[in-house]
Amino acid sequence: MRYDPRRTRKGAKAGGWIVLAVLLLVGCTAVTTPNWPPLPTRVATLSLGTAVPPPTFTPAPDHLVTVSPFHPITVTRPSTAPLFNLDDSSQIIGASAEGRPIVAYRFGSGPQPVIFAGGIHGGYEWNTILLAYEAIDYFTANPELIPPNVTLHIIPSANPDGQYQVTNGNGRFAATDVLTDTVPGRFNANGVDLNRNWDCDWSAVAQWRNNLVSGGERPFSEPETAALRDYFLAVRPAVVVFWHSAANGVYAAGCSETDGRSLELAQVYGMAAEYPLFARFSSYPITGDASDWLTTQGIPSFTVELKTHADTEWPQNRAGMLAILEEMR
């Protein structure tokens, strides 16, 4: 066929209209059909049309576990903080918005502290809390695995209000205690996402997948994040590791730029635990992240995202923990 410039221009013009129509259709679809469940009523509802850019996250398959029978819970403000029998290996490091204790467990007595924390996203990521308790049992039974120069700190439930929301209890629980709807348990009792409340790129309006969530009134406005901050600054650990679920990967931290030591340690854990390694979490913008803030204080940190919301993936995470302990020896 001979080259005809008019035919080409006409074709390009028609093609342009088709592209425009498709873009409009896609845009409308994205606005009118959100993919994620509606936010719970206890979460501060934030209006759309703010400065937060439109989300581009492509949702991964979810793995929320369904547990029966369903039994509704009522969160009430306790008149006094619950009492716990703690020995020398554990201590209460702070309290939640509703007065529930945040507990840290310690193993070994070396000068090099290492901290692992589960459950900053509460009951929504309840398997990270059970993972932490599994680790506590393991190192209680095997104290010789802590190198002599290391002290291991484990904070199983950094967001006990969020845990209570889906387990109807404080402290240890079983997978069968978990209610069907775990989304409300992501937040503390003030409806704040505790991993959006730290002082690195903080924003009152934060993002979680396609949802806008509360990052709090200001950095460290929440008692949980203030307690964790104070504990981290007092202990000055060589690394803080946060367990989350369920994006399947190890993510290094950094405030604006990836922190070099955080990336090294994330790689140590990721290789031993056989999780994919990422320099940063990039599926959607994260503001006020705990790990990112820690690097501004000279404390390396990274996030471990389990593969599902239902399994502790203990063999993998045991290997990752032991690799980090060995790295500190």
Ligand SMILES: [Zn+2]
């Ligand atoms: Zn999380």
